[in-house]
Amino acid sequence: MTKAEEFLYKYLNNASPTGFEASGQQIWLDYLKPVVDTYFTDSYGTAVGVINPDAPYKVVIEAHADEISWFVNYITSDGYIYVRRNGGSDHMIAPSMRVNIHTDKGIVDGVFGWPAIHVRDAAKEETPSLKNIFIDVGASSKDEVESLGIHVGCVITFKDQLSDLNNKYYCGRALDNRIGGYMIAQVAHKIKESGVKLPFGLYIVNSVQEEIGLHGAQMIAHNIKPNVAIITDVCHDTTSPMYDKKQNGDFTAGKGPVLTYGAAVHKKLLDLVIGVAKKQEIPFQRAAASRSTGTDTDAFAYSNEGVPSALISLPLKYMHTTVETAHKEDIENVIKLMYEFLIQHDPAFDFRYVK
Missing domain, CATH: 2.40.30.40 (Peptidase M42, domain 2)
Structure with missing residues (x-):
């Protein structure tokens, strides 16, 4: 088992209920510290690793740490x-x-x-x-x-443990959304291992209290005041029985990350992410959100004076059960898409719709 897999099992098997995320956050930070320049936490337990902390331009990649x-x-x-x-x-x-x-x-x-x-x-x-x-x-x-x-x-x-399902899927409780914490941590490790020098500050954010109203993201967005935010969370695999694709959309585990269109998602940023996916031949799927995404994307997008934000979702079977199931290739493709976006992003890009 690789160090990344050891971290994944340790992190997913640890309990991290909403409002009581501290032990999981410590596991996550211990894994992240070797590949960031500094880190900090806030009063309610959101944890942040930072690469290039002195850079004026700030990019966030974010997941949430709490489980139901x-x-x-x-x-x-x-x-x-x-x-x-x-x-x-x-x-x-x-x-x-x-x-x-x-x-x-x-x-x-x-x-x-x-x-x-x-x-x-x-x-x-x-x-x-x-x-x-x-x-x-x-x-x-x-x-x-x-x-x-x-x-x-x-x-x-x-009481449940992460398991491997047929060598294709991870299955267990709390993949929503500690699998996101794993993915953003892997992006940071990938940046360190590649030796890439980013032209901006990167804030790897593991927020608390998403499951009861996006509260941790709201607090940390006001703290960091980023220029751009890429959020990762989970969405439903609607090929599973009992889903209505006309209502819930058409998403399949194993066919790539899901990219969401909606008011909170900045269209120019989404286009950049899609451009990277196409250039790197990373498979992806599309979703549409009505009013809000229901994820920390909304908290970042509407913070401060407005932060260009995008959502990269992992298709998940059986959400909010003890057998949440995600395809391993989707996990790797979310990591790859976030990494490739970061190493290609130009801080001079103008996100204004009207000039």
Whole structure:
């Protein structure tokens, strides 16, 4: 296993729930530090590696570090735990899942329980919802639960590990969007290894709290005040069953990064990225966003006095589950596209639409 793969598995297998990203950010920074000139973090945990920190022209490449999770919301007298979402966690997939409950005393094991199929009344059968899913930690009272260090507000993540699927895909939880953190870190390593001297400052940004409203990106965009921002996130592979391509678009894992058109995406910057993809024969797909992209692109684009921003998305199967699945070739092509854009970008380019 290469050092990059070792980092990928360590980083993806570590829990990094929204608002509690510190341990993952430390892993990410430790991998990035050898290939950047300096780094900094902000008060809420966004981490930034910088190449050429004294350059006046600043380019950002960005991903978000947080994953969806749950909070302990209520503990019953007989020791069962009810939850609320931290981000877009899916109640439908929760029953029978194993979980880690993160406490000041350490991780406590638990399971989302569910009654057996042969004792449920099919005519009155309830589907999983926030009203009825619950966690069992093997306790028989509220006092016993609390003695384990569990209290209202403890964060909960699914117990799952990254795996290789048929030598073509990576599969696991939290590829949305720690796979983005991996990709931007690989771009920085590629720049270092190639010996390329960039004519601008490069800010490699791993933002927090995207899953609850792009908050980390909003904060760091005002801090850095970049001239250009390239954001990477995930989008849906719509060839999977149960997607309507007329509504969701037509994107296939393995056919390349997805480049988005929309108001927040600066058309001139997008054209530059597409030009690089065509020149370097990097396959890509196209998407259209209505109103907003729903990613950190929006936070950067509308920060300060407006920052030309573009979105490069990785097609992902089964988003917000424990089996998020991404094609290895797409991952490498996102890395290649960001790298090739950076080494070709001219800081003198005029992004004004009207002159």
